[in-house]
Amino acid sequence: MTTLAQLHTQLTHAAENIKKSQIMALFDSQPNRASEFTLSAAGLTLDFAKQAIDQSILNDLIEVSKLKQLKKQRDAQFSGELVNTTEQRAVLHTALRDTTQLAKNLPKVAQEIESTKARLLDFVSRFEQNKITGATEKAITDVISIGIGGSFFGPKMLEAALVDSHVNDINVHYLANIDGQQIKHTLAKLNAETTLIVVASKSWTTAETQLNMQAVMDWFKKTMSDTAIAKQWIALTAKPELAKQAGFSDEMIFPLWDFIGGRYSVWSTIALPLALKIGKANFEALLEGAANLDQHFLTAPESQNLPIIAAIIGYWQQQYLGENNLLVLPYGHALKTLPAYLQQLDMESNGKSVNLAGESIELSGPILWGAEGTNCQHSFMQLLHQGKQSAMIDFILPRIGESSYQQHHKAMIANCLGQSQALLQGKSLAQAESELAAQGLSKEEVNALAPHKVMPGNKGSNTLLIDDLSPRSLGALLAFYEHKVFVQGVLFGINSYDQWGVELGKQLGNQVLDAMASQNYEQLDPSTAHLLKTLTN
Numbered sequence: 001m002t003t004l005a006q007l008h009t010q011l012t013h014a015a016e017n018i019k020k021s022q023i024m025a026l027f028d029s030q031p032n033r034a035s036e037f038t039l040s041a042a043g044l045t046l047d048f049a050k051q052a053i054d055q056s057i058l059n060d061l062i063e064v065s066k067l068k069q070l071k072k073q074r075d076a077q078f079s080g081e082l083v084n085t086t087e088q089r090a091v092l093h094t095a096l097r098d099t100t101q102l103a104k105n106l107p108k109v110a111q112e113i114e115s116t117k118a119r120l121l122d123f124v125s126r127f128e129q130n131k132i133t134g135a136t137e138k139a140i141t142d143v144i145s146i147g148i149g150g151s152f153f154g155p156k157m158l159e160a161a162l163v164d165s166h167v168n169d170i171n172v173h174y175l176a177n178i179d180g181q182q183i184k185h186t187l188a189k190l191n192a193e194t195t196l197i198v199v200a201s202k203s204w205t206t207a208e209t210q211l212n213m214q215a216v217m218d219w220f221k222k223t224m225s226d227t228a229i230a231k232q233w234i235a236l237t238a239k240p241e242l243a244k245q246a247g248f249s250d251e252m253i254f255p256l257w258d259f260i261g262g263r264y265s266v267w268s269t270i271a272l273p274l275a276l277k278i279g280k281a282n283f284e285a286l287l288e289g290a291a292n293l294d295q296h297f298l299t300a301p302e303s304q305n306l307p308i309i310a311a312i313i314g315y316w317q318q319q320y321l322g323e324n325n326l327l328v329l330p331y332g333h334a335l336k337t338l339p340a341y342l343q344q345l346d347m348e349s350n351g352k353s354v355n356l357a358g359e360s361i362e363l364s365g366p367i368l369w370g371a372e373g374t375n376c377q378h379s380f381m382q383l384l385h386q387g388k389q390s391a392m393i394d395f396i397l398p399r400i401g402e403s404s405y406q407q408h409h410k411a412m413i414a415n416c417l418g419q420s421q422a423l424l425q426g427k428s429l430a431q432a433e434s435e436l437a438a439q440g441l442s443k444e445e446v447n448a449l450a451p452h453k454v455m456p457g458n459k460g461s462n463t464l465l466i467d468d469l470s471p472r473s474l475g476a477l478l479a480f481y482e483h484k485v486f487v488q489g490v491l492f493g494i495n496s497y498d499q500w501g502v503e504l505g506k507q508l509g510n511q512v513l514d515a516m517a518s519q520n521y522e523q524l525d526p527s528t529a530h531l532l533k534t535l536t537n
C-alpha cells in the first residue's frame with residue numbers, strides 16, 4: 001500500500017510538471033475531460049475541467065483522503081461522537097436536516113431535535129394564519145432580529161437569496177453590529193405594538209447582542225407594558241434558563257444545543273426570522289435540499305462526491321500549487337452576501353495553526369472573499385487577469401434566471417463563462433500584437449501597447465451550477481460548502497469546530513471598556529493608550 005509520504009512525493013512531482021504545462025493541453029490528452037470532470041448531485045453541478053489537475057493526481061488525492069480516514073471521521077460526526085475534541089462536543093447540524101442516522105445511535109437527541117423543529121414549524125404556521133399578534137392584538141408587521149456571527153449571517157443571507165420565496169408580508173430588520181446609528185434608524189421607523197423581537201444567541205453572552213437587546217428593550221418599554229415582553233419577545237438560544245431570567249416566557253424560548261456550531265446553525269431555531277419570511281413549506285424545502293446533499297456526501301464514492309472532489313482540489317491548489325486565497329463569485333444579485341456567509345463558515349472553521357494533537361501545522365484553510373458577478377468584473381477581476389497574484393476561484397451560476405428578463409440571464413451566463421475562459425486562455429503577446437495591427441496601429445504603437453494587453457492565462461477555476469434559487473437548491477449549496485470545509489479540515493488534520501481565536505479579541509475589548517470607564521490606561525500598550533487618549537480628549 002502506498003504511504004502518505006510516497007503520495008506526497010508523487011504529488012510534489014506532479015505539481016512541478018503541471019506548473020510547467022498549460023491547462024488547455026490537458027483537454028488534448030483527455031478528450032472527454034469536460035464531461036468526465038463534471039459531477040452532479042442534489043441540484044448542483046460542479047465543473048472542474050478548467051482546473052490544473054488530472055485523473056492520476058485526483059486518484060492520489062483520494063488515496064490521501066482515505067489514509068487520513070475521511071470516511072471514519074465523517075461517520076463519527078454524523079453518528080454523534082464528540083468530534084469537536086477541544087470542547088468535548090458532538091457536531092450534529094446534519095441531524096437538523098434529517099434525524100434518521102442519528103436516531104440509530106442517540107434516539108433521545110434525535111427526538112429532541114424533532115420536537116423542537118415541530119415547535120418551530122408550528123409557530124411559523126400560526127404566524128402564517130395570523131394567529132400570532134402583538135400584546136395589544138394588533139397584527140405583526142415587523143421583526144427585529146438581534147444576533148451576530150452565526151446567529152445572523154445565515155438567516156440574513158438566505159432572506160436575500162430566497163427573494164422569490166418570500167410568502168409572508170413582514171419586514172425583518174437585523175441588528176448585528178453594535179452601531180448606535182443603525183439602531184437609531186431601525187427603531188425610528190418601527191411601532192413596538194406591531195413588532196416581534198427575536199434575540200438569537202446560542203451562548204446568550206455575546207456582548208454585542210446583549211447590548212443591542214438592552215437598547216431595544218429600553219425602546220420597547222417606552223410604549224409597552226412589562227407583560228408585553230412575554231408575548232412579543234422570542235429567544236433562540238442554547239441557554240434557555242438565561243433567557244427566562246431576562247423575562248422571556250417558556251413558550252417563546254426555542255432551544256438549540258451545544259452540538260450545533262454557530263456557523264452551522266442556520267438549520268436550527270436560529271433561522272426563525274427567515275422561516276417567518278419564507279414560510280413553513282419553504283423552510284422545510286431548505287432542510288430537504290441540505291439533506292439531499294448529505295445523502296450524496298454519505299453514499300457517493302469519493303471520485304463522484306461533489307464536496308470531496310471540491311475539497312481535494314482546493315487542498316491540491318493550496319498544498320501543491322501554492323494558492324491561499326479562495327474567491328467565491330456568485331453570478332446573481334440574490335447571492336451577493338454568500339461570500340460573507342462562507343467567510344465565517346470556512347475561515348472560522350479552518351483558520352487554525354495546530355492539528356488535533358496540538359502540534360504546529362504548515363497549512364490550514366484559505367482566505368475566502370468574493371463579490372457578486374458581474375459587479376466584480378468592474379473592480380478586482382483586473383488583478384486576477386493581469387496581476388502577479390492568483391487565487392482559487394469558484395464561479396457560481398444559477399441555471400435559471402428571472403423569466404421576465406431572459407436576455408439578462410443570457411448575458412449573466414455569457415459574462416460568467418467569459419471570465420473563466422479569459423482566465424484560462426489569457427492573451428499572448430502575438431495575439432495582442434496582431435489585434436492592434438488589425439486596428440491599424442503603426443509598428444511602434446503596436447510594440448509600445450501590446451505588452452500591456454497581455455494576459456498570462458492558464459488560471460484554473462471551478463464552475464458550480466445551481467439548478468435555481470429555490471430553497472431546496474440553496475439548502476444543497478450550503479451543505480456542499482459545509483462538507484467541503486469538513487473534508488479540508490480532515491486533510492489539514494485540524495478541529496474545524498472550535499473557534500478559540502475569536503476569544504482574545506473579546507477579552508481585550510472588555511479590558512479597553514474597563515480602561516475607558518476608569519480612565520486608567522496603564523495596563524494597555526502604548527499605542528492603544530495613545531489612541532484612547534486621542535479618542536476621549
Ligand SMILES: O=P(O)(O)OC[C@H]1O[C@H](O)[C@H](O)[C@@H](O)[C@@H]1O
Nearest residue numbers: 149150151201202203206262502
Ligand atoms: O450565537 P452567539 O452565542 O451569540 O454567538 C455569535 C457568534 O459569536 C462568536 O463570534 C462565535 O465565534 C461565532 O461562531 C458565533 O456565531
